[in-house]
Amino acid sequence: MTDQYVRLVLAAGLGLALAATASAQQRMPPAPHCMDAVGVQEVEQASPRSIALRAASGQAYRIDFSEDCPGVRAATTLKLEAPAGWACGRPSERVVVDGRSCAVSAVTPVQNRDYASVARDSDRLRTATLPAMTIRERKEVRRSFGGSPSYCFATRNVRAWSSDPQGMLVETNPRRNGGHRYYRVELGSHCRQLDRAPQLSFHSGLQNGLICGNPGDRVTTAGFEAGDLRHDGIAPLPQYTRGSCTIQAVYPASGQASN
Template identity: 40%
Template sequence: MAPSADCLDARQVAELHQADARILAVAERDGRLFRLQLSQDCPQLAAQPDASLLAANGWVCNGAQAYVSTGQQGCAIDQVAPLTARDYASPGRQHDHDGVPTLERISVREARRRNFAGSSSYCFNPSMLRSWS
């Protein structure tokens, strides 16, 4: 049983995305979504394969000590807040678009062909044929 409705169950984490050096978006297996505010900059934390949440009794709540940990570093969690699906998707979309330039739209048009044109696709080379008697 959750100590509070705003607490994240660290044992049920399904996805972990990093919006910037101090903000993580977390999805539980049951579909609940959360935003974690870290106390210091921890870049590339969610990209680590061994990233995990550490909290007393498995619950990440406001005011309780909790950490995001990898083999190389541990970062304290300052704040936990529930998210809507739209808010959860927004940092991911922004992160995917960062650093990727968008090109101007172009239009490609083929030169107009004559209505009747010959083609070599129906021709064959008789010297390449074999026959049996």
């Protein structure tokens, strides 16, 4: 009996599409760490020895290769071949990049924070290698760093926020942020200004309106205006005046509703 293979084809810029359907029976993983290859949503690469993927369930995974396998993000055709559609790190599994076969050595579930880090580095590497574009008679223009909803949110889409010992939890418009409603924001240090700040604003280090954990990304708080009754009872006041806290990491919050 031959193995059933599920192949995923990646057309450049269009994402992953399923090329062969799985059995109609209920799909149960052969092991807890295995990734369901049916309906993979995203693929990122920041190192030639591994890629990061997000399954249809939303769970993120890292796939390690036996040898270097560069060029996944730039591939015209990308195929993931795994017996019965489950990627577990077995010798029979491989990723085919434009006809070049890369053997899979391990499959590991990862947290949203780790996936966001890979996605951010992947976009930076890809942007750095894009050629410059010349538009008519204008000066040379380089493509700017965009950012993915996997590790960024747009400042204009922020609905609410709250602070906790881990940093911040930000609520956004999921329809405008890849379906993600809540984002975890990690700060460089405990930002005491957030504890009682009446208002704050996010500032993008790249001045593109996106908060991704890039250098220069920060949250700025403002103190109470003169005569505001909420000022009463706060001592010392200086810690609640205008201040700025650096943002180190951004990623979708686990366990939070996304629609």
